[in-house]
Amino acid sequence: MKSITSTRLNRRKFLLRTGAAMALPMILPSSIFGQNRPSNRINLGVIGMGWQGPGNTRSFLSLPQCRVMAACDVDSGHLQDAIDMINDSNQAKDCRGYHDYRELLACDDIDAVMIAVPDHWHALVGTEAARRKKDVYGEKPLAKTIAEQQAIVRAVEQNQIIWQMGSWQRSTPIFHKAAEIVRNGLIGTVRRVEVGLPSGHTDFSGQGKVALAKIASLPQKIQDLSQVVPGTDAWNLLVSDPPSTLDYNTWIGPSRMEPYIDARINKNWRWNYNTGGGQLMDWIGHHCDIAHWGLGFDLSGPSTVKAHGEMPPSNAVYNTSPKYRVEALYKKEITGYDRDVDFVIAGGHKEIRSGVKWIGSSGWVWVDRGGFDASNPDWKHGKSLPEDLRKIKLYVSNNHQANFLDCVKSRQPTITPVEVGHHSTIPGHLGYISMVTGDTIHWDVATEQILKNAKASKMLGRDYRTPWTLA
Numbered sequence: 001m002k003s004i005t006s007t008r009l010n011r012r013k014f015l016l017r018t019g020a021a022m023a024l025p026m027i028l029p030s031s032i033f034g035q036n037r038p039s040n041r042i043n044l045g046v047i048g049m050g051w052q053g054p055g056n057t058r059s060f061l062s063l064p065q066c067r068v069m070a071a072c073d074v075d076s077g078h079l080q081d082a083i084d085m086i087n088d089s090n091q092a093k094d095c096r097g098y099h100d101y102r103e104l105l106a107c108d109d110i111d112a113v114m115i116a117v118p119d120h121w122h123a124l125v126g127t128e129a130a131r132r133k134k135d136v137y138g139e140k141p142l143a144k145t146i147a148e149q150q151a152i153v154r155a156v157e158q159n160q161i162i163w164q165m166g167s168w169q170r171s172t173p174i175f176h177k178a179a180e181i182v183r184n185g186l187i188g189t190v191r192r193v194e195v196g197l198p199s200g201h202t203d204f205s206g207q208g209k210v211a212l213a214k215i216a217s218l219p220q221k222i223q224d225l226s227q228v229v230p231g232t233d234a235w236n237l238l239v240s241d242p243p244s245t246l247d248y249n250t251w252i253g254p255s256r257m258e259p260y261i262d263a264r265i266n267k268n269w270r271w272n273y274n275t276g277g278g279q280l281m282d283w284i285g286h287h288c289d290i291a292h293w294g295l296g297f298d299l300s301g302p303s304t305v306k307a308h309g310e311m312p313p314s315n316a317v318y319n320t321s322p323k324y325r326v327e328a329l330y331k332k333e334i335t336g337y338d339r340d341v342d343f344v345i346a347g348g349h350k351e352i353r354s355g356v357k358w359i360g361s362s363g364w365v366w367v368d369r370g371g372f373d374a375s376n377p378d379w380k381h382g383k384s385l386p387e388d389l390r391k392i393k394l395y396v397s398n399n400h401q402a403n404f405l406d407c408v409k410s411r412q413p414t415i416t417p418v419e420v421g422h423h424s425t426i427p428g429h430l431g432y433i434s435m436v437t438g439d440t441i442h443w444d445v446a447t448e449q450i451l452k453n454a455k456a457s458k459m460l461g462r463d464y465r466t467p468w469t470l471a
């Protein structure tokens, strides 16, 4: 995979220096101002309508700037539910349904798309959307591997599309206030950041519980699906035919074909490294994104990453690390910050509190969904900092989906553009690589390469199952 160009490096340096989010001049897709659009409304397609997809779509449906006019899913049940929801909201019967995302993306009358497919599909759908010059609201993490993320970043730049990461925490006042406190130097010079993420294998779909009930009568008394491996009675009891509504072959897509097991499809695909990245990669695009924002590290990264985690057997039903700790060093020569900063990113370590905590030379701030605390009690009051403390003002968005639509029209960067999503997830990807190899990873932030470690470097990408290829 090609690494970033010098143009991008220069641009990155400029962005780091200014601390601002800007974009290269963008070409307006002619369709946005098309003759037939009432009030220049943005026509939207939605791809991946399981859990987050419908949530995002409901927000878009409530916004008059756009009209959701097409949906795509490889599960015909999910697709029908999506079409019904969209038609109900639009009070119409004209929402188009697609099984193949490439057909939806080929439609000239669609300006932008929302993508909420499982992580192993992000790169293929995202790059094809860019190639088709659709603006994208794309879910986090940017992709399954760093090489795939680089391909998306390249495609976005080459095709000059607008991209909004689904890292919506930036569009909420509590995270904005915390990040502005840090960025304005109100806690002094930051020396350490603690990023606390969830642990275990959360049974989002409920299918984990169903699977454990299926194997409860076996003499082994299995407590967790990370104990179930191929060739055992438990495994054989869990393997079944896919439901008739699901095109399982396409659902697996570019990943390795595996026997169908209900408990690792809807939502719970996160706990299988073949399709997801465990709690670390599920959350890195949220809390590490905020940690970077506060420090102005949006386009920077760590120079060394050392991680360790509990690892179930790699062929188990759930094989992602349930408990992990990533230590990353952000060097001042790279970040341009006043000093080196230590990041700890952990799940299942009680001393690392869920959320983001920045610790500085003269104070600290902690923030999480629904929680805020700081060394200075005055900062706890109010939705935002008092104006006189806001010398540096971070980008403000009060609605993540509306911000995307505004930027589609204005051709200005969103609050969480693609490169920001790329950089916020890199510490998680490198942490995983360190966990698997057992090595400290030395990362060149500028060229985006792992130094002097062939085995680790190979893990920057992944093999695709035929016939899928990444352009």
Ligand SMILES: NC(=O)c1ccc[n+]([C@@H]2O[C@H](COP(=O)([O-])OP(=O)(O)OC[C@H]3O[C@@H](n4cnc5c(N)ncnc54)[C@H](O)[C@@H]3O)[C@@H](O)[C@H]2O)c1
Binding pocket: 047, 048, 049, 050, 051, 052, 053, 072, 073, 074, 075, 078, 099, 101, 115, 116, 117, 118, 119, 121, 139, 140, 141, 166, 167, 168, 250, 251, 253, 265, 266, 267, 268, 269, 282
């Ligand atoms: N921003 C957030 O807060 C947030 C929250 C949850 C999930 N997410 C992200 O959203 C994405 C989806 O997660 P989810 O929990 O909704 O998963 P899910 O399993 O509930 O839904 C995924 C949907 O995509 C469909 N799908 C799979 N492959 C497809 C393809 N090639 N073409 C079209 N449809 C396809 C599936 O059939 C399913 O309906 C993930 O990237 C996840 O990380 C983000």
